[in-house]
Amino acid sequence: MPGRKLLTRIVSEIRRDIASARARDPSTRGVGPAQLLATWPGVQALLAHRVAHALEEAGVPALPRAIAFAARTLTGIEIHPAASIGDGLFIDHGSGVVIGETASIGNDVTLYQGVTLGGTGFSTGKRHPTVEDNVTIGSGAKLLGPITVGHGAKIGANSVVVSDVPENATVVGVPGHPVRVDGKRVEGPDADWIHLPDPVADAMRALSSRVAELERELAELTGRPASADGESATVLPLRPVQGRNPAGG
C-alpha cells in the first residue's frame, strides 16, 4: 500500500535524523526523541525540507516555498525546496545556514551555523556546490559556485571556498586552500597556494639587471653617464587582474 510505504519511509528518515544528531552533538545526551524533534532546529529544518522537496518534485506550486519560508522563520535555516539532500545530514545550531537551489549534499554530512552553499553571481543552471558523503563544514564557511567537495573533506570555520576540494582534505582560509590531505600536512612546492612562483617576473628581473650592468660598463668606456643612474628597472610580480583566483582547494 503506497500510504503505508510512505509512512514507513518517513519514520525511518526521522529515526535516522535523530540518530545523526545523537552521534554528532554531545549535548543530546539524555535528551529524548520528542524533545529533540521539538527543540533541535537542524532536525526540524530537515523534516520540513523533506516535505517541501517531495512536493516540489511532484510539481505542486507555491506550497514548497511556503514550507521552506516557514521553516526558515522558525529555525533560521534556509533550504531551497529543490536542493538535493542525502541521508544523515546534521545541521548543528543552524542559524544562518543557506543551502541554494542546485546544491547537492551526500550522506552523513555535518554543517554548523552560518554555512552558505551558494552561487557566485547571477548565472543560471548548476551554480551551487556538490558536497559528497561524510563532509564536515565549519561554522561561517562559505562555499560558492558549482564546486565539488570530495568525500570526507573538512572545511574550516570561516573559510571561503571557490574551488574543488580533494577527498579527505582539510581546507581552511580565504580563499580556502588544503592544509591536510589524508591527515598529512601538504608539503612541497605547491604547499603555499597563495605565493606561487612567478617565472616571467623572475626572467624580466634578471634581464633588467643585466641591461643595467651593461649600461654601467658602457658609461665607463664612453665617459657618458648611464641612463637611470645604472639602476635596474623595477619589475613588479605579475598578478591576474580578473577571473577566479587559482589559489584554493
Ligand SMILES: CC(C)(COP(=O)(O)OP(=O)(O)OC[C@H]1O[C@@H](n2cnc3c(N)ncnc32)[C@H](O)[C@@H]1OP(=O)(O)O)[C@@H](O)C(=O)NCCC(=O)NCCS
Ligand atoms: C578545520 C577543522 C575541521 C580541523 O580539521 P583537521 O583536519 O583536524 O585540521 P587541524 O586541526 O590539524 O588543522 C590543520 C591546520 O589548519 C589550521 N586551522 C584549523 N582550523 C582553521 C580555521 N578554521 N581557519 C584557519 N586555520 C585553521 C590549524 O591551525 C592547522 O594549522 P598548521 O598546519 O599551521 O598546524 C577545525 O579546525 C574547524 O574549523 N572545525 C569547525 C568546527 C566548528 O565550526 N565548530 C562550531 C561549533 S559551535
